[in-house]
Amino acid sequence: MTDSTAAQPVPAKPASFWEDLIDIFYQPSDVYRRRAHASVWPPFLFVVIAMSIITMTTYPAIAPALEGDYARTVPRMMAQNKNMTQEMADKGQTVQAVAVRYFSGVFVGVSVLIVGFFTWVVGKMFGATETFGAAMLIASYAYVPRVIGGVLSAVQGLLMDPTTLTSAAQLSLSPARFLNPDTASPISVALLSRLDLMVLWETALLAIGLAVLGKISRGKAIGFAITILIVGSLFQLRQAYVIS
Numbered sequence: 656m657t658d659s660t661a662a663q664p665v666p667a668k669p670a671s672f673w674e675d676l677i678d679i680f681y682q683p684s685d686v687y688r689r690r691a692h693a694s695v696w697p698p699f700l701f702v703v704i705a706m707s708i709i710t711m712t713t714y715p716a717i718a719p720a721l722e723g724d725y726a727r728t729v730p731r732m733m734a735q736n737k738n739m740t741q742e743m744a745d746k747g748q749t750v751q752a753v754a755v756r757y758f759s760g761v762f763v764g765v766s767v768l769i770v771g772f773f774t775w776v777v778g779k780m781f782g783a784t785e786t787f788g789a790a791m792l793i794a795s796y797a798y799v800p801r802v803i804g805g806v807l808s809a810v811q812g813l814l815m816d817p818t819t820l821t822s823a824a825q826l827s828l829s830p831a832r833f834l835n836p837d838t839a840s841p842i843s844v845a846l847l848s849r850l851d852l853m854v855l856w857e858t859a860l861l862a863i864g865l866a867v868l869g870k871i872s873r874g875k876a877i878g879f880a881i882t883i884l885i886v887g888s889l890f891q892l893r894q895a896y897v898i899s
Contacts, residue, residue, distance in 0.1 A: 713809035721752070773887075775791075
């Protein structure tokens with residue numbers, strides 16, 4: 656007589672959230688499938704908290720780049736607003752430094768929310784069936800490469816000469832890093848910045864997530880990726896046009 660329990664398969668151990676953070680880089684479809692009905696809060700809070708810690712602790716390394724960008728916009732702002740004084744500009748720079756260093760988590764949270772909203776809306780244009788909650792889940796996991804991007808920017812800031820670090824574009828992984836920030840047009844910088852490796856990676860993860868959770872074809876997912884990349888570019892181009 657044989658032991659009937661010996662032939663029974665042992666249930667696979669559910670993957671942990673920390674495994675998701677690794678798998679999202681090389682098997683994202685599996686992550687989206689197994690978290691299809693999971694809460695959005697773990698990945699959402701992870702990217703918000705992680706980016707907050709990274710920005711807060713490494714701000715001195717990236718500060719010269721942000722200060723350089725701000726200094727270039729001051730003459731344009733003063734030309735557009737005759738009531739603006741240098742003292743007001745200096746206060747504005749101080750406010751920017753405090754906001755970026757200590758409230759970056761808020762900006763990241765809002766950014767993920769906006770990306771989730773547009774994933775939901777634009778996804779419907781391509782026949783996706785995902786709910787808003789699923790779109791937020793997709794957006795939260797898709798933002799994980801940006802966390803790596805934040806670390807890489809900080810490392811570059813630490814290694815570069817602060818006197819030559821005059822633009823945030825120099826810390827990006829995009830063609831914009833090769834432009835001269837003092838002579839290149841803000842629109843060119845903004846456009847090439849959208850070709851950042853981490854932005855493209857995030858876009859790819861959005862498309863994969865929508866294909867899995869929104870149940871659309873690969874072709875439609877590619878169309879969605881192109882559309883969502885253009886939508887994001889329009890916002891940055893508008894901002895660049897205002898200061899150009």
